[in-house]
């Protein structure tokens with residue numbers, strides 16, 4: 001039986017069209033999910049939209065729409081962007097679906113009945129965009145410490161969750177599971193900024209607006225949007241506090257939550273504590289990825305520096321956008337994406353290095369050998385070096401992927417392309433083609449290049465699936481398995497090429 005791998009993204013707010021920062025995560029998680037599938041895992045990849053809360057209620061009102069109509073439209077728009085970006089999710093969840101709402105209410109009731117949720121009064125400073133309450137001492141210059149926007153003083157009766165009760169257990173869990181919060185820098189942030197100062201009980205209901213899931217036994221209150229949103233990871237795979245469920249038992253605990261660094265706090269403090277209270281095992285890993293910046297700053301509509309992934313895909317092609325996401329942002333540090341960077345990467349890495357390698361190799365096979373190269377293994381140091389490098393490529397990529405260093409994995413592919421281009425320069429096939437007695441050597445050189453391109457394309461599938469498939473089609477390869485990429489030669493003695501095709505056009 002295949003081992004399961006359950007991976008999720010955060011669910012995006014339906015407050016408006018997501019910018020390239022929000023969509024980055026979907027591509028990142030998609031590359032990991034595709035990679036795991038290629039390794040033979042039974043992958044379940046879940047993403048979706050987070051549709052409740054005051055911010056969304058206000059947005060709908062500003063757009064003169066009913067809340068449900070508004071979130072239906074935005075959720076569809078997000079789904080379309082995911083489609084354009086080639087996100088291979090298995091399930092797209094929505095928090096306004098009735099099944100999710102029903103289970104969230106059951107969870108709230110269970111936690112209340114067992115004494116983990118209690119009614120009290122809340123007085124504090126509320127930040128609407130972040131849907132977060134802050135104490136006066138947490139404010140920075142009187143503003144929200146997360147987003148630097150204005151906050152309002154509010155007092156309201158509210159339900160509270162006993163976070164403090166589970167603090168010790170969470171601290172021990174984090175200590176005993178060094179892989180839980182990734183990378184280390186995020187774990188340190190959580191420990192220093194939240195766990196060391198100590199946790200306060202968490203306000204988990206609101207009365208100041210209506211657009212949310214009602215508290216089942218007190219409908220003046222709606223359930224705090226983060227309690228509603230976080231539980232999407234279990235409500236949609238069959239969790240029910242009153243029933244055992246086979247799918248849930250198979251998929252839970254989640255193997256990897258992929259979330260932005262700004263919401264690691266919710267996923268590594270609140271979420272594990274909710275799960276502890278429900279008596280459920282905790283997720284194996286939370287990957288807090290860095291931010292995508294547009295220029296020197298975080299993207300935001302109010303700053304007017306927003307780029308949208310679907311527009312960039314239309315302009316430059318989906319794999320150029322995917323490539324820049326994966327190659328420009330490291331696992332720990334923020335990275336920048338601008339149109340200039342997209343053009344530069346398209347021209348240098350994709351058109352000149354990868355595209356040119358594939359194109360000129362196929363052109364030569366078609367021109368000198370009528371589209372067919374034959375296996376011929378020579379004991380030549382240049383060939384031996386290329387062969388052993390290519391045979392180890394998959395292992396090196398897998399190592400990087402295990403460490404979630406996706407940028408470095410994509411760079412290995414580029415290095416492999418550069419190695420092939422160097423091999424071309426060293427062997428000068430155009431010079432070999434000039435003399436009849438060097439045709440055997442020319443065949444060997446081109447055969448080695450085609451096999452290397454096959455191995456590169458197989459490894460490229462997780463990152464740029466369309467391009468990888470195009471290349472494999474050009475050289476008539478059906479076996480796209482990772483295992484096959486660990487062997488330099490294929491079973492067949494010959495490889496046939498089709499008419500060459502430009503993979504990436506240079507952009508002026």
Ligand code: MSP
Pocket residue numbers: 009010011012013018020021022023024025050229230231232258259260261262263290291292293298299
């Ligand atoms: N709805 C919450 C998540 C709930 S998960 C149970 C949310 N939504 S969001 O739309 O604001 O963000 C979606 C994801 O995009 C989050 O993981 C967030 O951290 C990430 N990003 C938002 N802006 C980003 C960048 N500029 N760069 C990279 N990721 C960023 O938070």
